Amino acid sequence: MPSMFNPYELFIGLRYMRAKRRNHFISFISLTSVLGVALGVTALITVLSVMNGFHKELTDRTLSMASHATVLERNENLSNWRIIAEQVESHPEVAGVAPYFRAEGMLVNDKQVSGTIIRGILPEEEIKVSEISEKIIEGELANLKPGEFGIVLGKELSRSLHVLTGSKVTLVAPQANITPAGILPRLKRFTVVGIFEVGMQEFDSALALIHLDDAQKLFRKTSPNGLRIKTTDIMRAPIISREVMKQIPGQYWIMDWTQRHANLFHALRTEKIVMFVILTLIVAVAAFNIISTLVMTVTDKQTDIAVLRTLGASPLSIMLIFMIQGTVIGVIGTILGVAGGVWLASNVEWIVQSIEQAFNVDFLNENVYYISTLPSELKWEDVTIISVVAFLFSLLSTIYPARQAANMQPAEALRYE
Numbered sequence: 001m002p003s004m005f006n007p008y009e010l011f012i013g014l015r016y017m018r019a020k021r022r023n024h025f026i027s028f029i030s031l032t033s034v035l036g037v038a039l040g041v042t043a044l045i046t047v048l049s050v051m052n053g054f055h056k057e058l059t060d061r062t063l064s065m066a067s068h069a070t071v072l073e074r075n076e077n078l079s080n081w082r083i084i085a086e087q088v089e090s091h092p093e094v095a096g097v098a099p100y101f102r103a104e105g106m107l108v109n110d111k112q113v114s115g116t117i118i119r120g121i122l123p124e125e126e127i128k129v130s131e132i133s134e135k136i137i138e139g140e141l142a143n144l145k146p147g148e149f150g151i152v153l154g155k156e157l158s159r160s161l162h163v164l165t166g167s168k169v170t171l172v173a174p175q176a177n178i179t180p181a182g183i184l185p186r187l188k189r190f191t192v193v194g195i196f197e198v199g200m201q202e203f204d205s206a207l208a209l210i211h212l213d214d215a216q217k218l219f220r221k222t223s224p225n226g227l228r229i230k231t232t233d234i235m236r237a238p239i240i241s242r243e244v245m246k247q248i249p250g251q252y253w254i255m256d257w258t259q260r261h262a263n264l265f266h267a268l269r270t271e272k273i274v275m276f277v278i279l280t281l282i283v284a285v286a287a288f289n290i291i292s293t294l295v296m297t298v299t300d301k302q303t304d305i306a307v308l309r310t311l312g313a314s315p316l317s318i319m320l321i322f323m324i325q326g327t328v329i330g331v332i333g334t335i336l337g338v339a340g341g342v343w344l345a346s347n348v349e350w351i352v353q354s355i356e357q358a359f360n361v362d363f364l365n366e367n368v369y370y371i372s373t374l375p376s377e378l379k380w381e382d383v384t385i386i387s388v389v390a391f392l393f394s395l396l397s398t399i400y401p402a403r404q405a406a407n408m409q410p411a412e413a414l415r416y417e
Contacts, residue, residue: 009317012308013324029293034333036286037390041337042344044279044386045378049345051272052382053375058268059234061200062261064131065207067228068237069256071248079223087248093240096128099224101215105151106172107208109161116157116208118171120215120224129230132196132209139165139194141254146213148192156205167192171208173218203298211386219386229254273373287397290326294401298322298408306410315406322402323395330394334387341386345378 044182071084078084078099085097101120106113116232123141127133133141137155144150151169163169173186183346190210198204212224229244231237234257241254258265306317352363352374363368 008379009320010324013321014328024299029289029296030329033286033289033293034336036289037283037330037333037394038278038336038340039413040282040286041334041386041390043282044276045341045383046277046344046348046376047279048272048382048386049341049376049378050348050374051213051268051275052377052379053171055272056377057267057375059265061198062202062264063234063257064135065198065200065203066257066260067129068231068234069229069241069244069254070260071227071229071244071252071254072225074251074253077221078226079224081227084248084252085227088227088229088244091240091244091247093236094229094244095232096125096230097143098122098125098129098228099212100126100228101212101219101221101224102228103215103219104174105208107157107161108170108172109167111161112161114157114160115206117206118215119209120212121189122212126209126228129228135196135198136194137197139192141194141209143193144209144211148211149190149214150211151190152194152196152208152209153192154204155197156201157208158192159278160205163192165192165195167172171218175219186218192302267396277353280389283393287330287393290394290397291401293329294322294326294398295404297325298401298405301405303407305405305408309408309410318408319402319406322405323398326398326401327391327395330397331393334390334394337390338387342378342383345376348376349374 057238071078071088081099085099088094088097099122101118103118103120105116105118107116121144127141132152136152139152141152144152151171153163160166169192170189171188171190174186175186179240194209196204196209210218216224222414229241231240237256238258241256245252245254246397308318309315336398356362
């Protein structure tokens, strides 16, 4: 029984990669097809790596202050939080637990007024669940002591209020005091004991930290709102949260970071998918070049096809010859594209910095953008998917020209020879 794939088909397919001396145009078209595939693959790998870098940078900055998960009670009054914290910490994949109190208020300094989110914390516990101590640029988190009414502000918030460490600010609580003089807002003077910078507008411009005891006194509460949890693996936080729920009795519920920031990360994921689809069109255009190359090759090799058919080559063998040619073009282009994409994605930050220094320009001005460098994170699963897509495009583009060659009649091809 004759084999489906014979060595002569591979030999002829590779030989047709280079046209005869009388027709170098086909060779040129083959070269442009290879370069087209390589360019598309390089662009896809580089752009997706940069998007991965921005995604990771944004995730790290967001979760440096936000908890991986949060334990809450139905009435937002976690009276027995120490017992619940011990039960939560007993889970082997929980790295830290800390209580918190959250409220909204208004900070006033002279004529400067700014709305803010007040977070009451225990400094010695907070460092277990966030990186706030590493983000302090003035003062120290440990300066938040009960009864002293100290406050730590975000950099942008302190700038809008025109305050520095040591300055006094007035915190206006939304609750009111009923006095003989009437209803008056609840006010308290705080001393700025620290300033932090996370690199996220959400935190730097609107978050203020005070001691948990001071927050409960000011807002007349007896217990924190909930517990902030840090897990050993942030990507497993949803699973760990569900397991923790089984360990704590009562009317409690847990919200993980994928739920709290669902819209943001869904938008980032959607953007990456859309960008992948758009840039894949570059590879699709290169695949059309492969079709053009094979159509011209089939036209140029009509006599050869007729001779092969006369010598006993089957239509399937003829089809395989041209499919091999087109597939080899795609494979070479994909290999070159992967090599170029991996190198470019690995060095894009250095390349951008070199261009900025050479032409004295700022692509990401630190005064405008929080991320002033171009981050890149190469993921090999992305490289694999891109390579497979490029190969499939190349393979599919060979089918039509190869079928045309297989259906060619020897008598018609040799009529005018």
